[in-house]
Amino acid sequence: MPAATAPGAGPGAAHRTARRWLGRFTGLTLRTKLALVYTGVFALGGALLLAANYAMVSASLELRGVELSMTAALPTDDPARTLVVPAPTVPAPTGERAPAGESAPATDWAATEAEPLALLVDDYQTGVLSDLLVNSALILAGVTLLAALAGWVIAGGPLRRLHRVTDAARTLSEHDLHSRLDLRGPEDEFRELGDTFDGMLSRLERAFDSQRRFVSNASHELRTPLSVQRAALEVPLAQDRVPEDLWPAFRRALDSVARSEALISGLLLLARSDRGLARTEVVDLAAVAVNVVGQQAGAAEEEGVDLRLDVEPAPADGDPVLLEHLVRNLVENAVRYNADDGWVEVRVRTAAGRTVLRVTNSGPEVGDAEELFEPFHRGDAVRLHRRRPGSGLGLSIVRSIATAHGARATARARPDGGLVVTVGFPEL
Structure with a gap:
């Protein structure tokens, strides 16, 4: 009768042990x-x-x-x-002891x-x-x-x-493609890898610069014909020379021109923020938030949204115009994509030497909040079929401006619906 094999013994156990050590x-x-x-x-x-x-x-x-x-x-x-x-x-030899020594x-x-x-x-x-x-x-x-x-x-x-x-x-990101490794040391494989990586960065930098110039130039070129179209529609309407049955068509055309102008303005702003900051100064982000909330109070009232403000003095180093656009885009998005009888809270604080802007709003449930930072990504069908649908560039512009200022913009969905967007600025 063959002897019993111990548990775990045999070629299979040895193979598993070898694989475990190899892993x-x-x-x-x-x-x-x-x-x-x-x-x-x-x-x-x-x-x-x-x-x-x-x-x-x-x-x-x-x-x-x-x-x-x-x-x-x-x-x-x-x-x-x-x-x-x-x-x-x-x-x-004779059995006698030999003398000492x-x-x-x-x-x-x-x-x-x-x-x-x-x-x-x-x-x-x-x-x-x-x-x-x-x-x-x-x-x-x-x-x-x-x-x-x-x-x-x-x-x-x-x-x-x-x-x-x-x-x-x-x-690495698209905003610091100008940096180079410039590896030192002997002419070996690592030096070759570093030089190849620097060459790739140079090609990427040229490609991104070309894309930004194209967006900027195309946006500028498109503004002129849109202005002509707006004038051609507004002048007859203002002079009451449009038949009554054509008024809805003229209004739809004017709305389309307004959306196109908003899109082009967003693209220009995105291209400007991607180029970085030409000059900076210390800006009180709380004062910027107060100004923007005052401008958006009428739109919030029309939408039936309660607009709240909770700020304290909070300095940030950056471009005043771009920072105002950042806050305005956040507040506009929070008001536009909201629920009936909803609310928006704009909060500015300073914590550990860092200025933090947080915009919270009620509204429909959001799937992947981070996807909203992608250009022309406007979320699900609930967000797309609003009365005033956006161009899908609002949060993209927010992140681009934040990155240009060395800040970090994040978003997370609220469990009860709505969104929380936070922009944390670096220490002064």
Whole structure:
């Protein structure tokens, strides 16, 4: 009857153990892997050298022992070739004790006591090999630890330059494409990677600049024909020269022109904020919020929205015009995308030296709030079919202006519906 196999034993368990250890190794950092490889190669080479040294010394000792035994066993009258051993360990041939201080000749001892000599030689060989093995193993262990430390330090040098590339790729955005790595050091693969990365940044910077110039130029060119269309529609309406049955069509055309102008203004503002700040000054964001809320009070009343204000003096370094656009876009969006008898709260505070603007509103439920920062993304059908649908650029402009000021704009959906948008500015 075959013996029972222990649980977990067998080829399958060994395979799973090997895979588990391999997974642990692959999860290590590159620097740790390199240090372990250096250490493993050094330890393997040291172990092979120790084994070879042990084999050579063992063979040499064995050869010397055989020669010593043969020499001791040969009879000789030459006193120089006489092996002298202590008298107490060598009994006298006649059974009498030898006088103190005297020794028996090696030839007589070897003839009668050859076996003790062989044991003595074997003990000597074993002791030498044991000392060699222990001392060499200790030295190898110490040098291996030094090799591990040296491998860790050596691997860290080139990888620091690789970390610079990784950090730059992690923090890079369309607003700081002008930055370059400019890696220093030898002309190796890491230097080539850094130069390639800088070249890619240069190409991206040119592409983004070209796109911004196109948006800005196209928006400017479109404003003139829209102004002509608006005048061509408003003048007949103002002079009452439009038949009554054409009034709805004229009004729809005027609304379409107004939406187009708002879209073009948003694109121009987006292009301007993407170019960065030409000049900055300290602006009281609380005063900006008070001014914007006063301007939007009429629109909030028309929508039946309760507009609340809770501010305290809060300085921020930036462009006054762009900051006013930021606050206005937030308040307009909060009023437009709201519920019947809803509310909007504009709050400005200073915390830990940082100015924080938070606009909260009631309204329909929002799925992914962060998607609203994408250009022309206006959310779900509830937000799209409002009486005054927006262009989808409001929150995109908010984030672009915030990024130009070194601030961070975030949004989260309220559990009861509506949105909370927060803009945190850096310390002055």
